Amino acid sequence: MRLSSYFLPVMKETPADAQIVSHKLMLRAGLVRQTAAGIYAWLPLGLRVLRKIEQVVREEQDKAGAIELLMPTIQSADLWRQSGRYDAYGPEMLRFPDRHAREMLFGPTNEEMITTIFRDAAKSYRDLPRTLYHIQWKFRDEVRPRFGVMRGREFLMKDAYSFDLDEEGLRRSYEAMFVAYLRTFARLGLQAVPVRAPTGPIGGDLSHEFHILADTGESALFYDSAIEDISREELLAADASTIARLTGLYAMEEEEHGKVKDCPVPAERLRSRRGIEVGHIFAFGTKYSAAMGLIVQTKEGGQVHPQMGSYGIGVSRLVGGIIEASHDENGIVWPDGVAPFEVGLINMRADDPACAAAADRLYADLRGAGVETLYDDRDERGGAKFATMDLIGLPWQLIVGPKGIERGVVELKRRATGEREELSLESALARLTG
Amino acid sequence: MRLSSYFLPVMKETPADAQIVSHKLMLRAGLVRQTAAGIYAWLPLGLRVLRKIEQVVREEQDKAGAIELLMPTIQSADLWRQSGRYDAYGPEMLRFPDRHAREMLFGPTNEEMITTIFRDAAKSYRDLPRTLYHIQWKFRDEVRPRFGVMRGREFLMKDAYSFDLDEEGLRRSYEAMFVAYLRTFARLGLQAVPVRAPTGPIGGDLSHEFHILADTGESALFYDSAIEDISREELLAADASTIARLTGLYAMEEEEHGKVKDCPVPAERLRSRRGIEVGHIFAFGTKYSAAMGLIVQTKEGGQVHPQMGSYGIGVSRLVGGIIEASHDENGIVWPDGVAPFEVGLINMRADDPACAAAADRLYADLRGAGVETLYDDRDERGGAKFATMDLIGLPWQLIVGPKGIERGVVELKRRATGEREELSLESALARLTG
Numbered sequence: 131m132r133l134s135s136y137f138l139p140v141m142k143e144t145p146a147d148a149q150i151v152s153h154k155l156m157l158r159a160g161l162v163r164q165t166a167a168g169i170y171a172w173l174p175l176g177l178r179v180l181r182k183i184e185q186v187v188r189e190e191q192d193k194a195g196a197i198e199l200l201m202p203t204i205q206s207a208d209l210w211r212q213s214g215r216y217d218a219y220g221p222e223m224l225r226f227p228d229r230h231a232r233e234m235l236f237g238p239t240n241e242e243m244i245t246t247i248f249r250d251a252a253k254s255y256r257d258l259p260r261t262l263y264h265i266q267w268k269f270r271d272e273v274r275p276r277f278g279v280m281r282g283r284e285f286l287m288k289d290a291y292s293f294d295l296d297e298e299g300l301r302r303s304y305e306a307m308f309v310a311y312l313r314t315f316a317r318l319g320l321q322a323v324p325v326r327a328p329t330g331p332i333g334g335d336l337s338h339e340f341h342i343l344a345d346t347g348e349s350a351l352f353y354d355s356a357i358e359d360i361s362r363e364e365l366l367a368a369d370a371s372t373i374a375r376l377t378g379l380y381a382m383e384e385e386e387h388g389k390v391k392d393c394p395v396p397a398e399r400l401r402s403r404r405g406i407e408v409g410h411i412f413a414f415g416t417k418y419s420a421a422m423g424l425i426v427q428t429k430e431g432g433q434v435h436p437q438m439g440s441y442g443i444g445v446s447r448l449v450g451g452i453i454e455a456s457h458d459e460n461g462i463v464w465p466d467g468v469a470p471f472e473v474g475l476i477n478m479r480a481d482d483p484a485c486a487a488a489a490d491r492l493y494a495d496l497r498g499a500g501v502e503t504l505y506d507d508r509d510e511r512g513g514a515k516f517a518t519m520d521l522i523g524l525p526w527q528l529i530v531g532p533k534g535i536e537r538g539v540v541e542l543k544r545r546a547t548g549e550r551e552e553l554s555l556e557s558a559l560a561r562l563t564g
Numbered sequence: 565m566r567l568s569s570y571f572l573p574v575m576k577e578t579p580a581d582a583q584i585v586s587h588k589l590m591l592r593a594g595l596v597r598q599t600a601a602g603i604y605a606w607l608p609l610g611l612r613v614l615r616k617i618e619q620v621v622r623e624e625q626d627k628a629g630a631i632e633l634l635m636p637t638i639q640s641a642d643l644w645r646q647s648g649r650y651d652a653y654g655p656e657m658l659r660f661p662d663r664h665a666r667e668m669l670f671g672p673t674n675e676e677m678i679t680t681i682f683r684d685a686a687k688s689y690r691d692l693p694r695t696l697y698h699i700q701w702k703f704r705d706e707v708r709p710r711f712g713v714m715r716g717r718e719f720l721m722k723d724a725y726s727f728d729l730d731e732e733g734l735r736r737s738y739e740a741m742f743v744a745y746l747r748t749f750a751r752l753g754l755q756a757v758p759v760r761a762p763t764g765p766i767g768g769d770l771s772h773e774f775h776i777l778a779d780t781g782e783s784a785l786f787y788d789s790a791i792e793d794i795s796r797e798e799l800l801a802a803d804a805s806t807i808a809r810l811t812g813l814y815a816m817e818e819e820e821h822g823k824v825k826d827c828p829v830p831a832e833r834l835r836s837r838r839g840i841e842v843g844h845i846f847a848f849g850t851k852y853s854a855a856m857g858l859i860v861q862t863k864e865g866g867q868v869h870p871q872m873g874s875y876g877i878g879v880s881r882l883v884g885g886i887i888e889a890s891h892d893e894n895g896i897v898w899p900d901g902v903a904p905f906e907v908g909l910i911n912m913r914a915d916d917p918a919c920a921a922a923a924d925r926l927y928a929d930l931r932g933a934g935v936e937t938l939y940d941d942r943d944e945r946g947g948a949k950f951a952t953m954d955l956i957g958l959p960w961q962l963i964v965g966p967k968g969i970e971r972g973v974v975e976l977k978r979r980a981t982g983e984r985e986e987l988s989l990e991s992a993l994a995r996l997t998g
Binding site: 136163167169170173176177197199200201204224225234236252267269271273 | 568569570571573594597599600601603604605606607608610611614629631632633634635636637638639640643655656658659660662663666668670677680681684685686690694696701703705707717718
């Protein structure tokens with residue numbers, strides 16, 4: 131993409147209303163714009179990141195055997211009356227009548243709807259187990275939306291729902307999602323700490339939250355530092371034994387930790403850090419299958435309410451979470467897998483024909499090799515171009531200047547480390563396309 | 565995908581409330597389920613089709629130089645007051661207060677929002693021309709939703725918006741989108757007739773609707789049969805001359821046609837057919853840029869309100885439209901580019917070890933070659949499997965039976981023509997992966 135014809139409105143000033151670094155950087159780097167309180171438009175650069183995260187989430191859901199569908203944003207209040215949640219849900223739920231005065235709502239979650247869809251389709255044990263998921267915009271009418279996309283009102287979530295014949299099946303489905311989550315966060319370059327969550331009064335006995343560590347997190351965590359010793363490679367290859375190892379290690383939110391009389395972790399291994407909740411998995415049994423009349427025949431001819439679980443990931447929140455975890459004083463430092471472009475190609479002198487010709491050629495070659503490249507071909511000062519590239523945080527910068535071109539070299543910079551290297555055009559290309 | 569672990573609830577009976585064939589077939593083939601009046605959940609098979617259509621639309625938008633972003637579903641009423649449309653828009657607009665009693669709405673279209681986003685980013689002639697688009701769910705509170713996804717309330721649209729310095733620029737942007745539309749519909753296997761649309765009182769002088777021909781269409785068209793002579797190949801390679809040729813040929817909606825005194829088309833070439841509107845492009849000039857205060861500096865130092873156009877495609881409506889245009893008495897006949905899977909692999913005897921082993925091997929080989937395959941590995945009668953495959957309309961059926969396997973052959977059936985051919989396993993694979 132040529133920056134001269136792209137839509138990337140960066141800001142020089144830090145917006146006054148942004149309190150946390152991810153919010154500031156998302157505005158400054160032209161990823162999003164607020165269109166109403168807690169509601170954001172995703173500008174082209176931000177949308178590319180959002181889609182990449184979404185795709186990682188999708189691939190790991192698919193790998194875990196979950197099947198994608200898509201439920202609508204608007205739901206009927208009647209559905210929620212059947213589960214008893216319509217009156218129980220607070221003012222976060224956006225409710226409104228349609229033109230025929232039927233009560234509707236913008237879905238904050240989808241247990242009721244997926245249960246009725248599954249109920250009308252599944253009749254026997256042959257139709258189970260299944261895990262269905264969707265990635266859809268949701269709305270929660272937060273009283274004080276803040277922190278940009280981290281606590282917005284309209285946000286993108288992945289929700290999965292599992293249906294099993296018995297509790298043993300539910301445990302297997304839950305573990306499969308647990309593994310998918312570990313892999314997902316590792317692929318996104320994030321260290322995620324699974325925390326045993328209190329399940330509250332709505333039934334079910336198994337629930338974990340996944341928090342990524344960041345100083346600006348809203349939750350306070352206490353955990354065994356041995357969790358940090360589990361390598362990214364191990365998480366990418368996670369299986370049931372990884373879960374056993376991880377859940378065997380102490381990790382609690384502050385409130386729960388406060389209730390613990392004798393913390394089993396030696397003081398020197400007890401870490402206290404802040405975390406951002408980016409995922410939540412929850413085995414709740416028959417709460418919704420019983421309420422919505424979902425019944426299937428067993429192999430033996432009996433009838434059961436399937437055991438269910440639900441599994442969420444905050445996809446749009448992850449964009450902010452990744453920035454909180456990966457930035458420096460100059461801007462964002464995207465992990466490779468989610469960067470909006472892999473390479474930022476900088477032509478230092480758009481008015482120098484030899485320099486421009488070399489940069490054009492590199493751009494064509496990179497595109498030809500399928501390398502996602504943002505090409506700063508604008509007639510601007512070099513300093514401004516460097517600042518923009520650092521701000522938007524692409525993993526590689528390829529810098530083409532007139533003096534280098536005279537000598538047949540370009541400069542390759544790694545954003546994360548700041549390392550620069552002079553290379554021939556061929557070597558630079560080989561490095562980026564290899 | 566193995567059907568034994570997929571989620572594909574087909575229906576034997578035709579649903580009573582479905583009036584048109586696409587609605588019936590979408591319910592019967594397990595593509596969608598209605599969750600409230602005019603609101604649908606996209607089941608896994610339907611979502612695959614929707615995503616494929618979306619991707620074709622996206623690729624042609626990108627090719628035309630449009631840049632993708634994503635605006636939210638919920639908008640502030642204040643935005644619409646600035647353009648004067650808040651009071652003008654009818655009860656189709658879903659309006660509601662949020663918890664702080666601020667007036668909000670579920671966006672039926674995005675002219676106001678994109679104009680403010682562009683206004684806050686673009687300052688000079690260097691920032692133009694640009695065409696920005698998004699693909700997002702919209703809501704129009706139809707008084708009588710019907711015809712399934714063809715006239716639903718929550719629906720997926722592609723909206724593009726162009727910004728140019730002058731009318732000549734707007735004409736170029738309009739033509740680029742016109743070309744993109746011709747290519748898009750041709751790639752989707754559809755014959756689309758562009759009809760000059762009356763532009764109404766809101767300004768601008770150039771507008772075309774794109775209709776696909778189907779007996780169940782809501783509009784009545786009169787057009788020169790020479791339009792039908794333009795080949796798919798020519799439309800795929802469309803350019804400005806194609807537009808000139810097409811728009812030079814007579815095509816009118818009934819009402820406009822009725823006003824024409826001397827129809828220029830000889831009677832033997834005048835066709836009267838019904839059509840489904842699937843796209844609408846519209847050059848409206850400075851209506852929104854003036855109302856929303858969008859001003860940019862010209863090269864000469866002056867200031868102008870940019871000339872704008874908007875360009876819509878009904879993405880979810882196209883799923884129904886394609887079925888209306890392509891089905892037979894046994895079910896859907898998907899064009900190759902939008903089929904949810906390319907191949908339906910049928911194991912005729914799941915309980916025959918040799919037959920099952922051969923089918924398993926074919927499935928592994930097809931997947932290995934990247935061919936999207938739905939594998940009916942269920943323990944069901946052959947007749948039921950054939951009926952399901954015909955109903956869901958995948959382009960190819962590969963049929964593996966015990967007698968054929970004894971002789972080393974399988975059967976390959978083309979859904980569109982019903983042609984069947986006996987082939988060795990190797991030849992069948994070569995045909996499908998070639």
